[in-house]
Amino acid sequence: MSSQDIPEENLPAEQDHAHGAVGVADEENPFADPGLPPHEHRIQDIDERAAKRSERVVALLFTVSMLATVGFIVSYVTIPHDKNIFVFPIGHISALNFALGLTLGVALFCIGAGAVHWARTLMSDVEVADERHPIEAAPEVRAKVHADFRQGAKESALGRRKLIRGTMFGALALVPLSGVMLLRDLGPLPGTSLRHTLWAKGKRLVNMNTNQPLRPEDVAVGSLTFAKPDGLEETDEEFQNELAKAALMIVRLQPDNIKDKRELNWSHDGIVAFSKICTHVGCPISLYEQQTHHVLCPCHQSTFDLSDGARVIFGPAGHALPQLRIGVDSEGYLQALGDFEEPVGPAFWERG
Amino acid sequence: MSTAANETARSRGQAPAGERIADWADGRLGIYSLAKANMRKIFPDHWSFMLGEVCMYSFIIIILTGVYLTLFFHPSMNEVVYHGSYVPLQGQMMSEAFNSTLHISFDVRGGLLVRQIHHWAALIFLAGMFVHMMRVFFTGAFRKPREINWLFGFLLFVLGMFTGFTGYSLPDDLLSGTGVRFMEGAILSVPIVGTYLSYFLFGGQFPGHDFVARFYSIHILLLPGIMLGLMVAHLILVFYHKHTQFAGPGKSNNNVVGMPLLPVYMAKAGGFFFLVFGVIAAIAAVAQINPIWAIGPYRVDQVSTGAQPDWYMGFAEGLIRFMPGWEINFWGHTLVLGVFIPLVLFPLVLAAIAVYPFIESWVTGDKREHHILDRPRNAPTRTAFGVAWVTIYMITLVGGGNDLWATHFHLSINAVTWFVRIFFFVGPVIAFLVTKRICLGLQRRDRDKVLHGRETGIIKRLPHGEFIEVHEPLSQEQLHTLTAHDQYQPAEIGPTVDENGVERKVKAAERLRVKLSNAYYGEDNQIPKPSVEEYREITSGHGHH
Numbered sequence: 001m002s003s004q005d006i007p008e009e010n011l012p013a014e015q016d017h018a019h020g021a022v023g024v025a026d027e028e029n030p031f032a033d034p035g036l037p038p039h040e041h042r043i044q045d046i047d048e049r050a051a052k053r054s055e056r057v058v059a060l061l062f063t064v065s066m067l068a069t070v071g072f073i074v075s076y077v078t079i080p081h082d083k084n085i086f087v088f089p090i091g092h093i094s095a096l097n098f099a100l101g102l103t104l105g106v107a108l109f110c111i112g113a114g115a116v117h118w119a120r121t122l123m124s125d126v127e128v129a130d131e132r133h134p135i136e137a138a139p140e141v142r143a144k145v146h147a148d149f150r151q152g153a154k155e156s157a158l159g160r161r162k163l164i165r166g167t168m169f170g171a172l173a174l175v176p177l178s179g180v181m182l183l184r185d186l187g188p189l190p191g192t193s194l195r196h197t198l199w200a201k202g203k204r205l206v207n208m209n210t211n212q213p214l215r216p217e218d219v220a221v222g223s224l225t226f227a228k229p230d231g232l233e234e235t236d237e238e239f240q241n242e243l244a245k246a247a248l249m250i251v252r253l254q255p256d257n258i259k260d261k262r263e264l265n266w267s268h269d270g271i272v273a274f275s276k277i278c279t280h281v282g283c284p285i286s287l288y289e290q291q292t293h294h295v296l297c298p299c300h301q302s303t304f305d306l307s308d309g310a311r312v313i314f315g316p317a318g319h320a321l322p323q324l325r326i327g328v329d330s331e332g333y334l335q336a337l338g339d340f341e342e343p344v345g346p347a348f349w350e351r352g
Numbered sequence: 353m354s355t356a357a358n359e360t361a362r363s364r365g366q367a368p369a370g371e372r373i374a375d376w377a378d379g380r381l382g383i384y385s386l387a388k389a390n391m392r393k394i395f396p397d398h399w400s401f402m403l404g405e406v407c408m409y410s411f412i413i414i415i416l417t418g419v420y421l422t423l424f425f426h427p428s429m430n431e432v433v434y435h436g437s438y439v440p441l442q443g444q445m446m447s448e449a450f451n452s453t454l455h456i457s458f459d460v461r462g463g464l465l466v467r468q469i470h471h472w473a474a475l476i477f478l479a480g481m482f483v484h485m486m487r488v489f490f491t492g493a494f495r496k497p498r499e500i501n502w503l504f505g506f507l508l509f510v511l512g513m514f515t516g517f518t519g520y521s522l523p524d525d526l527l528s529g530t531g532v533r534f535m536e537g538a539i540l541s542v543p544i545v546g547t548y549l550s551y552f553l554f555g556g557q558f559p560g561h562d563f564v565a566r567f568y569s570i571h572i573l574l575l576p577g578i579m580l581g582l583m584v585a586h587l588i589l590v591f592y593h594k595h596t597q598f599a600g601p602g603k604s605n606n607n608v609v610g611m612p613l614l615p616v617y618m619a620k621a622g623g624f625f626f627l628v629f630g631v632i633a634a635i636a637a638v639a640q641i642n643p644i645w646a647i648g649p650y651r652v653d654q655v656s657t658g659a660q661p662d663w664y665m666g667f668a669e670g671l672i673r674f675m676p677g678w679e680i681n682f683w684g685h686t687l688v689l690g691v692f693i694p695l696v697l698f699p700l701v702l703a704a705i706a707v708y709p710f711i712e713s714w715v716t717g718d719k720r721e722h723h724i725l726d727r728p729r730n731a732p733t734r735t736a737f738g739v740a741w742v743t744i745y746m747i748t749l750v751g752g753g754n755d756l757w758a759t760h761f762h763l764s765i766n767a768v769t770w771f772v773r774i775f776f777f778v779g780p781v782i783a784f785l786v787t788k789r790i791c792l793g794l795q796r797r798d799r800d801k802v803l804h805g806r807e808t809g810i811i812k813r814l815p816h817g818e819f820i821e822v823h824e825p826l827s828q829e830q831l832h833t834l835t836a837h838d839q840y841q842p843a844e845i846g847p848t849v850d851e852n853g854v855e856r857k858v859k860a861a862e863r864l865r866v867k868l869s870n871a872y873y874g875e876d877n878q879i880p881k882p883s884v885e886e887y888r889e890i891t892s893g894h895g896h897h
Contacts, residue, residue, distance in 0.1 A: 029884055031835040034828045036602030036609065081461050082437060090638055097464045101637020109630025115623025123616050129607045130394040132594055132723060135497050186552040193557060194547065226653065234445055240652050241557045247653035276653055280677065281537025281691060283530060284655045298657040299530060300673045301755060301765050314766055316672060318679035318690045346537035348547050352684035
């Protein structure tokens with residue numbers, strides 16, 4: 001769209017034709033610009049004593065700043081870094097942080113306050129007008145630049161020598177590919193790693209807090225227990241990566257409260273084990289409401305019904321929490337009867 | 353050597369030391385030409401022009417304190433056992449990043465202060481940019497010739513969000529780790545390439561051993577480097593375009609009225625840096641921020657309730673919280689719309705405000721430079737659009753804290769979420785309509801003030817018993833200020849038949865433009881400002897109010 005498309009009368013008229021600061025009241029136009037109002041003197045402009053007072057205020061502010069800096073250094077040297085003090089109404093806070101912050105704050109603020117007070121009371125407050133000039137170049141400059149460019153383009157023969165142009169753009173387009181290739185080793189390919197966890201047939205469920213294998217009698221009705229696979233230790237190199245997939249949430253329900261048939265089949269004596277990792281974006285779920293058997297993810301409030309296959313009953317999660325099939329081994333410990341049947345955690349393209 | 357040259361040489365040789373240094377620099381850098389244009393450059397005065405300064409100064413404060421923090425911070429995810437002076441965490445496993453952040457907070461004297469200044473300044477920087485952007489938007493300061501600077505500022509805001517996010521993720525604490533996990537889950541939702549992007553970003557499975565080091569180089573080098581460049585360009589353009597000003601006596605589109613850089617603005621703006629720094633230091637002294645020792649190191653299987661990102665990420669958080677969990681499974685693939693749609697909406701919401709200046713200039717077809725700011729009421733449709741946008745932003749921000757709204761105001765979390773779901777769509781429409789009505793009302797009031805004068809509140813009883821309120825006519829300054837704004841006429845579809853009777857096809861874009869133009873400037877969409885004739889007609893009948 002060019003400016004030719006807009007009829008001139010649709011644009012508002014220019015408000016000001018004259019520039020220059022002071023206009024004269026216009027008899028014809030009551031809305032005309034009367035020009036800059038006359039300068040009004042401040043008390044400091046006419047009374048030297050007031051000006052002196054301002055000077056003293058500015059000097060006082062700068063002096064307070066100097067004292068505050070001294071205070072900062074003294075605080076730094078004298079206050080032990082583990083000392084806490086009670087400050088009303090904040091409470092117990094680090095004395096050193098409090099002292100350093102306030103002295104630094106005062107030292108900086110007073111410099112600023114002094115400078116601003118100086119500018120406002122003692123420097124000239126006469127308003128001045130500067131002219132603006134259009135940013136667009138004059139037509140002859142524009143013509144010259146265009147001519148220069150055409151001349152340069154012609155001399156380069158870029159338009160005529162098609163072979164050079166094509167190969168040059170080809171080379172320039174290809175060369176960044178090397179940079180893209182170099183990013184390849186930022187990480188391994190996902191493969192099927194998101195589908196597998198440490199859980200396998202016979203792997204015992206270990207209580208996250210006590211680090212002891214769980215027996216069914218350790219899990220009371222209405223309690224919520226977190227578990228990890230046997231053998232995964234905090235000191236392991238891949239502890240966090242494995243736990244991010246294997247973390248388990250165990251609750252015990254009355255078997256006749258379990259509505260979902262598969263859930264009942266995969267449970268042991270009312271004990272059900274679900275992935276602790278939310279299927280929305282991967283937060284660990286940790287709020288359990290024992291009356292309703294709902295669990296709530298505290299991050300985005302997805303709510304799952306653990307008595308009904310952990311289906312989503314509210315919130316942004318897209319599918320139920322995966323369940324781990326559990327049983328009891330010969331020594332009476334809870335064990336997994338296999339890995340999760342579906343990927344745990346947030347959904348992704350290859351999940352299917 | 354000519355006499356003139358001799359004289360210059362002599363006068364330069366005898367000058368005081370300061371002048372001689374300036375001469376020396378001028379001979380090499382040409383500083384005098386630069387100073388000629390800028391040393392006494394005029395800056396207009398208005399409180400809202402200070403908002404951009406808050407951003408600039410907090411950015412400088414962030415850089416200063418950030419450099420200090422890099423001297424002590426270890427961007428490593430190696431697990432170590434804590435042996436520092438914070439007793440409750442003694443003997444715990446944690447990453448070196450978390451360990452060194454504890455070290456900064458408890459064992460480096462003043463380290464906690466610098467950390468808190470850094471974090472508070474970041475929050476203020478982002479808040480400052482948001483409010484500054486709104487100031488520019490609602491006063492129409494984005495119009496030609498400043499559209500590019502608007503985009504620079506917008507980019508600074510977006511990059512600031514990501515710099516903030518990568519920054520608060522560095523301590524590897526439980527809260528920020530939860531945020532990083534959310535980001536990983538969101539990346540996984542991207543169709544086709546999501547898992548690959550996630551594995552490349554995290555160096556494999558989440559959380560891996562790399563993201564702190566990678567976020568570190570993004571946070572301290574890549575993004576701030578770009579931002580510093582953008583900020584310099586932003587300021588150069590402010591100088592080059594000269595500052596905008598509000599209409600008023602003596603102020604026109606062809607001048608800029610105010611006080612000179614040297615000395616007034618040097619002192620005011622320079623002093624303001626210290627004011628901002630001083631206030632942030634005092635906040636950091638008394639207001640705790642991100643107490644990572646109370647939150648604990650990140651563990652993938654742990655989380656706390658009430659987890660919230662820093663405020664500027666809150667609207668992204670809101671989008672993901674109120675979205676229903678739609679998932680489509682087909683041919684062995686999953687389209688995670690419940691996460692992917694918010695991920696797409698996030699840049700779209702931001703882009704809506706970024707492209708607005710170009711839409712408005714297309715509708716008006718105005719190619720002139722604008723240096724006089726609009727009062728928001730005088731651009732009702734623009735103002736209404738801006739308020740609608742802010743409404744979307746604020747409603748998603750509420751959605752981002754839906755759990756806190758529920759717990760603090762004893763509401764049902766489901767009700768809060770449903771409120772956000774509905775008002776994400778309804779809220780901006782209501783805001784648009786209400787704002788437009790308010791603007792038109794204010795325009796009518798201005799019109800009345802110009803034509804009938806100011807209501808004095810003095811009631812006069814006339815001899816025949818009638819009561820009238822005395823209206824005081826406005827001064828010429830006030831009349832000028834209230835009538836100085838531009839008013840566009842709505843565009844029309846030009847003649848569809850040319851002089852030879854040949855029919856012209858009206859393009860859809862032209863139809864749309866005319867429609868929009870009428871919505872902006874048509875009857876009932878702006879109140880015509882009083883004309884001189886109307887004013888004369890009313891004021892000539894003396895004695896009547």
